[in-house]
Amino acid sequence: MTRASWRSRLGFILAAVGSAVGLGNVWRFPWLTAENGGGAFLLLYLLVIVLVGVPGLLGEFVIGRRSNRNPVGAFEQLGGRHWRALGGVALLASVVVLSFYSVVGGWILRYTAGSVTGAYFGAPQQYFAAIDYGFGAVAFHVLFLAITAGVVYAGVDRGIELATKVMVPAIVLLLGGLAAWAATLPGAGAAYGFYLTLDVAYLRANFLDVLAASAGQALFTLSVGAGVMLTYASYLGEDRSLAADGTIIATLNTGIGVLAGLVIFPVLFSLGVAPGSGGPGALFISLAGAFAELPYSRLVGTVFFGVVALAALSSSISIFEVLVAYLVDEHEATRSNATAVVAGLFLVTGSVAAMVPSLFTLLADTIANLALTAGLLGFLLFAGWVLGSKALAEYESGAGPLARLVSVPWLYAVAIVLPLFLAFSLLSGIAAVLGVTLGFELLAAAAVVGVAGCIAIIRGPTAVL
Template sequence: MSERETWATRAGFILAAVGSAVGLGNIWQFPFKTAEFGGATFLVVYLAAVFGIGLPAMLAEFVIGRRSKRNTISAFERLDHKKWRFVGAIGLLTGFWILSYYSVVGGWVLRYVGGSITGAYFGGAESYFGAISAGPEAVALHAIFMTLVVGIVAFGIEDGIEKATKLMVPSILVILGALAVWAFTLPGASEGYGYFLSPDLSQLRLTVESAPSFPWVSFGGPLAEIIPFAVSQAFFSLSLGMGAMITYASYIDGDESLFGDSATIVVFNTLIGILAGLVVIPLLFAQGVEPGSGGAGALFISVAGAFANIPLGRVVGFVFFLVVLVAALSSAISLLEVVVSYAIDNYAVSRPQMAVGLGGTIFLLGLPSAWDTAWLTWFDNLAYQLLLPASVLGILTFSGWVFGRPAVEELLRGTNFGDSIGVTWLWLVRSVVFLAVILTLVLGLLTLFTGQNPAIVPPL
């Protein structure tokens, strides 16, 4: 077994974790999920999910990682709960699964960085996306993106991931901030701000009624549709349920406050998501594009099409897609690190060999998604509606109900907080957060496997 690496600095860990969380989930998915599900109404529910569910769940992953100093599977064995290794295995599988199609989207971004320089997509954004999103070119771009990810991870924690994310994360903040200021100057942007930032409070309601097909219960109102997508978006954008946060926390060498670190990560991640919304949504309104349209290619069709109709469109398009690429890489390296960490903790093989071998395997798994976007949509739906909530539920069950008191002790290490803070967190994990994730999983399963209205769930 190789000697285990650690972060060189606390800032390095925080920026790496922010980089893991800040990715395509924030810039590819978040603005269009917000637009599709009512703008500011979705934003309110999403923010509640991030801080009320995502933050306690992140702490649960951090506790397991730092306490064990092991990867997402071996952590449970180190904590004397060998039978619970399956929870870590679900997280590893989830990250492995997501990276396979995430890399395909990363390849699209690579192509659009080049296309912005030449203006290649200006003549027809939809036809351009159709030509590069599937088939041989998409496979080649998928290979290039995975090669970049493998190269960074092969250099290790301090020399590879930490140095890369110290450059990437500040760059994302600065560039998105500048683009948000630029978007403010667009004619018609004010309508986008109203849609994104002014919630209709009448939409924040949930009704419970009897359904004809007893014993099912019908949840009505706009919230019934918004909740599962907002909670899953919180998991996706915070990189929860993928083994990344357990793995990154396992490299912490010290008694830093997990409360402070997790709060910093969540705030930065949320800020970047909102900045992305302040760029994308005003841009769409300024160009008269219907919010939420376009499916998986929405970012590449709607936004790219808008760049064709504005002054300095090539320059702005290049900068925008460059920041999307940086965000995609920062998340992708964390997902590959999950499986590489498990391998080097358990087998006598070097990090570069493992990075290349596992990266190649993930590339092969992503070939269907690169060849046909219908496969990518299926991969994404399975991750969003089943794998992510199931993985988070397993982590919460272990931390709250099995590990219990040692989890509280680990959480309080490095802080001056009294025991009551830790007990409150444990209560949240066991009750509010636990039930919210169960509801999200049930709604997702019904949508995924039965095609029923996701607002219909059996009584809990």
């Protein structure tokens, strides 16, 4: 069976950007920024993107392109059958994320339609409470899932690539227009001050909390840890510079997230709505309520939620594709049959999440972050200590002089520095779930011991470190 591939470099970049530019940018990024000190969060988020996100993204790219397989097949082919379980972690993370993601996607479709009619303008909080869970939420989750499955069914080049070539530019243009309009609103200056000004005292007092939030957001928004970027890179040719493409993808994704903040915060400040109020529901309560009070409210609301819908679809398509690629590669299923099986799986898991609020919250707030962090930690240890020199060769294939200059530092970061950071983040998250209070020193020591133990176990003869 001939394996699919991207038609063009632009198609791959836009598809990867589309995967990254999702609800993480427009739904999750603004309220996390608001809850973590505005500019303080933004600074650490940008640092984590550069120092952790981009090198981690390249780690997934290296594994994917070298194997030309899905996550499970990639680790088996490159490391042996005992590594298949690591690919299974990626599949599990994909299931976890899309199970709640499609529910939120259904909310967005409903709000897009509600903006046209003005259905939520009178009482946005009551409207959200009436539609967030239950049979109505299941129906719109199914609609969102059906659109996602339709694009994936059409294939990598004729479906995913063509769709993202339309959706990603549309997201940028529409968000840019909304940002220009938001700059004219009263209170825009105060909004920019909150969003873009660093409060050093706040950062000093809340450094660990802000760092944990920014790290989780960076991994979520770049789609690393769930095998999405690994799968997308498996359709790449050897002539592409992974470093150049990864940098472009991370830059575009981060820019769109920052642009979303330039829309959302001026809207909230213009009507005196406190940033961060509403938490994860802020997009559907605080912001929706603000739209109701603004001129051209129905048009603005329709355009905004239309942008969010495009962003959500571009990401859900990429997560869906991970599981389809697994069935096609490992079980020789046709794309149509694989799409039907995966759609059936998410029909069940997403419907349960839409009916059980506690399960939705557990998936979205806790399990997703832990699964993505654990997945990326495993990927990077594999790239640095099992592939080793082979990872370096794959990174340098197609790379330019500047990328080659930093190739060895990249491998050291992937093998040692980033796993320490990710192990610390993972332990912190687990401690929070268990309600255990641990000091920074103890967590750091546990992270060092844990990663050192993993390295001692999995270090292979090809390692260069």
